[in-house]
Amino acid sequence: MLKAREAVPSSRHGETPLYLGATAGMRLLNIENASASDAVFQAVEAALHSSPFSFRGARILSGQEEGAFGWVTVNYLDDRLTQGQETTGALDLGGASTQISFVSARFDGTESPDNLMNFRLYGNDYNLYTHSYLCYGKDQALRKMLALQTASGPTSLSDPCFHPGYIRTRDYSELYASPCVARSKPQASPRNFTLKGTGDFDSCRTAVKKIFDFSKCNFSRCSFNGVFQPELQGSFGAFSAYYFVLDFLNLTDTAAPMETIKDKLREYCATPWADMQRQHPSTKVKYLAEYCFSGTYILTLLTEGYNFTADTFKDITIIRKIKGSDAGWTLGYMLNLTNMVPAEAPDAPPLPHAGYVSVMVLTGLLLGVLLLFITYTLSKTQCSNPHKIV
Numbered sequence: 311m312l313k314a315r316e317a318v319p320s321s322r323h324g325e326t327p328l329y330l331g332a333t334a335g336m337r338l339l340n341i342e343n344a345s346a347s348d349a350v351f352q353a354v355e356a357a358l359h360s361s362p363f364s365f366r367g368a369r370i371l372s373g374q375e376e377g378a379f380g381w382v383t384v385n386y387l388d389d390r391l392t393q394g395q396e397t398t399g400a401l402d403l404g405g406a407s408t409q410i411s412f413v414s415a416r417f418d419g420t421e422s423p424d425n426l427m428n429f430r431l432y433g434n435d436y437n438l439y440t441h442s443y444l445c446y447g448k449d450q451a452l453r454k455m456l457a458l459q460t461a462s463g464p465t466s467l468s469d470p471c472f473h474p475g476y477i478r479t480r481d482y483s484e485l486y487a488s489p490c491v492a493r494s495k496p497q498a499s500p501r502n503f504t505l506k507g508t509g510d511f512d513s514c515r516t517a518v519k520k521i522f523d524f525s526k527c528n529f530s531r532c533s534f535n536g537v538f539q540p541e542l543q544g545s546f547g548a549f550s551a552y553y554f555v556l557d558f559l560n561l562t563d564t565a566a567p568m569e570t571i572k573d574k575l576r577e578y579c580a581t582p583w584a585d586m587q588r589q590h591p592s593t594k595v596k597y598l599a600e601y602c603f604s605g606t607y608i609l610t611l612l613t614e615g616y617n618f619t620a621d622t623f624k625d626i627t628i629i630r631k632i633k634g635s636d637a638g639w640t641l642g643y644m645l646n647l648t649n650m651v652p653a654e655a656p657d658a659p660p661l662p663h664a665g666y667v668s669v670m671v672l673t674g675l676l677l678g679v680l681l682l683f684i685t686y687t688l689s690k691t692q693c694s695n696p697h698k699i700v
């Protein structure tokens with residue numbers, strides 16, 4: 311808010327619209343404790359009403375909206391919508407949910423209407439495929455994996471997704487305090503367990519893979535958990551936690567061979583925790599401890615979950631910003647609420663600007679010549695009939 315007050319001239323504060331959109335973190339809180347979620351909204355709305363901006367409402371976005379607005383942002387910033395060019399797909403990874411959105415020539419919504427978002431933008435129609443996986447953001451995905459590993463209620467857990475030498479005591483009640491895992495809480499578990507890292511990328515992949523269900527699909531094709539997904543098409547931009555994690559791991563070059571990416575992760579996960587802390591003293595400890603898991607999760611989600619292959623992996627660009635603006639759902643949400651992306655292309659002028667200038671100059675010249683001619687004719691008439699005036 312302070313940044314916004316500085317960025318917007320104070321004379322314009324009152325006319326500047328302010329919206330608040332909440333995503334999967336709040337979707338989960340709403341499922342878990344609706345009155346707590348309402349209380350958060352009341353407090354936030356009161357604070358925003360007292361801001362100098364024109365506050366126009368706060369609400370929780372649906373997963374579909376979150377995915378679709380991320381897609382609008384990426385393609386708006388790339389100027390693909392005004393030009394009617396082939397669009398870029400959007401891959402968003404948050405803490406609680408993850409979204410995949412893209413236009414596919416083979417998808418018109420017939421097979422799975424729930425995944426369809428129709429847009430008419432700048433005179434072009436788009437059938438957007440979008441799906442949001444609640445509980446598959448990187449924080450909730452980690453909970454899911456830990457829940458599977460602690461299903462029998464052990465007091466100690468050797469975990470391949472954490473560095474060797476990493477030790478942390480984890481509370482069962484805290485780990486299972488999320489609707490993503492609450493139902494699988496072991497009946498008779500101790501109060502806490504000791505998590506010890508072993509730093510083994512290949513075993514970590516095996517453990518991560520177990521949070522995806524590939525056993526059922528009632529459609530012609532699926533990603534995971536029985537969710538329909540058409541064949542991947544075109545290029546993709548991956549942002550939010552995809553960027554934070556892969557940038558830290560130096561793995562944003564998606565054109566690198568898949569084996570090289572795996573080798574780097576293997577080496578990274580096997581690095582002793584003491585070395586990691588020494589090498590990255592200013593990195594938040596929670597993030598540092600979880601990059602091995604997060605990197606492995608991202609690779610597994612993209613390849614096994616969404617079916618990117620060693621060949622199509624290079625079609626993904628890891629992005630943080632486009633032309634100085636953050637890639638993410640927020641800009642798309644604002645553009646939509648303020649009607650800044652029109653359904654129809656603005657009427658094209660019949661002549662380009664230079665054409666108008668030429669016509670104006672020519673018309674001016676003609677009028678000038680005509681005026682001169684009339685003045686000349688009149689003065690000649692007056693000279694040849696001097697007596698008629700009297």
Ligand SMILES: O=P(O)(O)OP(=O)(O)OP(=O)(O)OC[C@H]1O[C@@H](n2cnc3c(O)ncnc32)[C@H](O)[C@@H]1O
Nearest residue numbers: 333334335403404405406407447449550551554597
């Ligand atoms: O509710 P959802 O839709 O899940 O989205 P979010 O609000 O959690 O999504 P963000 O893009 O804000 O954050 C994505 C996640 O990345 C985490 N994150 C932020 N900066 C990071 C960094 O430098 N390194 C690692 N993780 C980071 C952050 O804690 C979140 O878990």
